[in-house]
Amino acid sequence: MQRRHLLGYSAAGVGTLGVTLFVGWWQVDGPGGKEPAGKRPLSLSAMDFRLTNHEGNAVGPETLFRRPTMVFFGFTYCPDVCPTTLSDISSWLDAMGEDAEQLNVVFITVDPDRDSVEAMAEYVGYFHPSVRGWTGAPEEIARVADGFRVTYEKVPTDGGDYTMNHTASVFLFDAGGRFMSTIDYHESREFAVPKIRRAMQNGTEGAT
Amino acid sequence: MKMVLKGAIAAFSMVAGFSGPVMGGAEDVVVEDAWSRASIGSNRPGAAYMRIRNTGDEEVTLTVIRTDLAMMPEIHLTSTNDQGVSSMVPAGEIEIAPGETVALEPGRLHAMLMRLQRPMAEGDTFLLTLVFSDAGELTVEVPILGVAARGPES
Numbered sequence: 400m401q402r403r404h405l406l407g408y409s410a411a412g413v414g415t416l417g418v419t420l421f422v423g424w425w426q427v428d429g430p431g432g433k434e435p436a437g438k439r440p441l442s443l444s445a446m447d448f449r450l451t452n453h454e455g456n457a458v459g460p461e462t463l464f465r466r467p468t469m470v471f472f473g474f475t476y477c478p479d480v481c482p483t484t485l486s487d488i489s490s491w492l493d494a495m496g497e498d499a500e501q502l503n504v505v506f507i508t509v510d511p512d513r514d515s516v517e518a519m520a521e522y523v524g525y526f527h528p529s530v531r532g533w534t535g536a537p538e539e540i541a542r543v544a545d546g547f548r549v550t551y552e553k554v555p556t557d558g559g560d561y562t563m564n565h566t567a568s569v570f571l572f573d574a575g576g577r578f579m580s581t582i583d584y585h586e587s588r589e590f591a592v593p594k595i596r597r598a599m600q601n602g603t604e605g606a607t
Numbered sequence: 608m609k610m611v612l613k614g615a616i617a618a619f620s621m622v623a624g625f626s627g628p629v630m631g632g633a634e635d636v637v638v639e640d641a642w643s644r645a646s647i648g649s650n651r652p653g654a655a656y657m658r659i660r661n662t663g664d665e666e667v668t669l670t671v672i673r674t675d676l677a678m679m680p681e682i683h684l685t686s687t688n689d690q691g692v693s694s695m696v697p698a699g700e701i702e703i704a705p706g707e708t709v710a711l712e713p714g715r716l717h718a719m720l721m722r723l724q725r726p727m728a729e730g731d732t733f734l735l736t737l738v739f740s741d742a743g744e745l746t747v748e749v750p751i752l753g754v755a756a757r758g759p760e761s
Contacts, residue, residue, distance in 0.1 A: 478644075480695075480714060564693065
């Protein structure tokens with residue numbers, strides 16, 4: 400009798416444990432979980448934003464469909480990381496020769512207050528000719544950043560100016576608009592071109 | 608690295624019986640591979656890079672930088688966290704141990720040139736003065752390369 404009670408309690412205990420584990424999984428890793436901070440960008444087809452390119456034309460996610468895409472967020476008042484990354488991107492594109500023409504390459508500002516269409520045009524003119532510059536209304540910049548899971552923040556500097564903290568990874572998508580990988584700032588540079596080529600190859604079956 | 612340097616200096620001071628820090632001076636410092644990028648206009652901050660080598664037997668501390676090119680030149684540190692978010696903060700004083708080199712290089716430490724007094728034109732140079740804690744100074748001529756330059760050679 401006592402033994403049966405024990406078994407009963409054990410069974411109830413196991414059951415409770417199972418429920419606890421399930422609830423834990425649901426809340427942390429399962430459908431009920433919050434997205435982790437380092438979450439993946441959406442597919443381009445799931446994004447929704449309206450911006451203007453450095454030539455003054457309206458652009459959106461559909462502008463990037465059917466070709467593999469490389470995107471970097473930054474701002475033209477950025478003295479260090481942004482020119483360095485855009486120079487790196489330019490050198491990768493140089494290394495790819497004519498293949499670079501098959502790729503969308505977009506630099507999107509996180510500082511629309513200062514980065515007008517004209518400012519973007521002048522800035523991207525210093526880098527590889529494939530690099531396009533996109534800017535837009537602050538709320539549209541917020542939408543595109545949300546789609547890419549990019550964070551950015553205005554930080555005042557001593558002189559009464561400000562600088563921007565921002566996600567400095569380079570994002571790669573295949574021709575179907577599926578997120579493939581990032582090239583992170585700390586990453587060894589020799590992996591960049593192979594990653595870009597992988598995104599380009601992956602795109603072929605996704606293109607329509 | 609800074610902590611390690613401080614630790615090493617503290618240990619040395621104790622062993623040698625000094626009460627205060629031991630300081631080398633500007634005469635022991637060699638600057639190599641200085642370069643900067645051209646600016647677009649003068650509203651945007653510029654950045655300059657170089658390698659600063661301490662050839663002396665004592666630690667040297669870079670306290671301030673000065674140039675007539677910018678009202679607010681300052682050594683800044685760029686860092687990128689594990690979420691890929693990049694940010695910049697003033698680096699404060701830079702301690703350089705005997706025989707060590709501190710590199711100001713893209714994506715790390717850099718001489719941030721805020722409030723430019725004139726545009727930085729490709730092909731020009733400007734003078735940048737490094738001031739050390741012993742009040743010694745070292746002035747270097749910094750070449751201005753293209754906006755998309757990637758290093759002292761390009």
